[in-house]
Amino acid sequence: MAAGNARIVRYIVFAAFFLGVLYLISNNQGYRLQSDLYNVGKTQPVTNPPEKEQPIINGGGGSTWSETLDKSGGTGSGDGVKSDGNGVGKSGSTVPGSSTSNSESDSMKGSTRPPPGTPKQQTDLGEAAMALTPNDHGWNDMLGTAPGPRMNATFVTLARNSDVWDIARSIRQVEDRFNRRYNYDWVFLNDKPFDDTFKKVTTSLVSGKTHYGEIPHEHWSFPEHIDQDKAKKVREDMAQRKIIYGDSISYRHMCRFESGFFFRQELMMNYEWYWRVEPSIELFCDVHYDPFRYMAEHKKKYSFVLSLYEYVETIPTLWDSVKKFMKNYPEHIADGNSMGFLSDDGGETYNKCHFWSNFEVGNLEWLRSQPYIDFFESLDQDGGFFYERWGDAPVHSIAAGLLLKKEEIHFFNDIAYYHVPFTHCPTGEQTRIDLRCHCNPKENFDWKGYSCTSRYFDINKLDKPQGHIEEE
Ligand SMILES: Nc1nc2c(ncn2[C@@H]2O[C@H](COP(=O)(O)OP(=O)(O)OP(=O)(O)O)[C@@H](O)[C@H]2O)c(=O)[nH]1
């Protein structure tokens, strides 16, 4: 009897030990899945992933902070969902809230608004088509990681350490309206080393990887051929005439850098597409699809949301330089270009129209191509970045207008945007409702007298969005 009791006790002890081991194994597995999930969004983009982290030119301050900050509690980016190592959410079990609700999203057809908490669901994430309109499947799937492939793309911001809180606001909006579902990387560039606060705050807000680069001196200084005395006199004269930023040296370095160097910083060489974001901008509507993928699939190279006339005092001889370039490099001028956007007399004079470059989604390989580099270097030799105050907006716009076919320039009506003092609020009430916009349509600049956007529509023979007549 005693022997029988001892055997039962042994069985119980053995069973308890076995259950304990089982419990430990299953807990461990759960932990591993969880950490996979939260690390995966910080990997490189799907297409042409860079082999390794690249330091900036001259071995300056390029660094990657995502790995050094513990982000495994979520990033504060909406639902905190990350994508897998391929940049897309895994179908099935690892993306929270993406269990099985195909029928649910089907049943939402016709409505533009999913109930709060509706889980996103896609079975074939890698191949999923983009929903471009409310009638397309998946339009309402605004929770969780977005389906579909990722482009080799990054956000890019030039900023000073003192811009940290203004860029934080911009990032928050870009993440909430778009990137929390896509987890694209973000490259920050500065002529000085970024400080820890800047890195900590921005890394905590971006759902993709963050990279920080210090701009090499030769990209942020006077080229040798510039006559310093002449440049100084220009600044003094512009200060007297109260031309905005007319007396600023750093603003001129900024404009020259954005015109000719940002796209060839070592960190940017890892990418094919960029979306430029400045401090204190606003995004007023949800971005329902991937603008990078839209650009790639529709063969676009450059895009804009706002256009206007440049302040002539800052570019008196810019067009002379452009004409010199056209004469010297006729082979770079595209057939079917947008000269009609830039000039009212077939190229004799510049009408000052330009795309506002504080917002840009564009192709980096185009900017790194020989035609663009020849264009920039030709302008740079003429010295107008310092002898006048040429902005990167007219420089990029004239390049896009002359070196690209006109179909390669895209207007994003559905990306609602503000940079002081102008607003692009999508035309058409239904569009604004579908996109859940919070901008005041009365502030939309597109059809006002000082905008060049009508001209863009005219030369491309495009129909203006419904509702534009009421806004004009
Ligand atoms: N690192 C660095 N960034 C700068 C400097 N000056 C401007 N920037 C950045 O360059 C971009 C354009 O500068 P802004 O001052 O916004 O110029 P702007 O848009 O023409 O003028 P605002 O109306 O003042 O916005 C922004 O992203 C700035 O943060 C500078 O001296 N150093």
Ligand SMILES: [Mg+2]
């Ligand atoms: Mg700005």
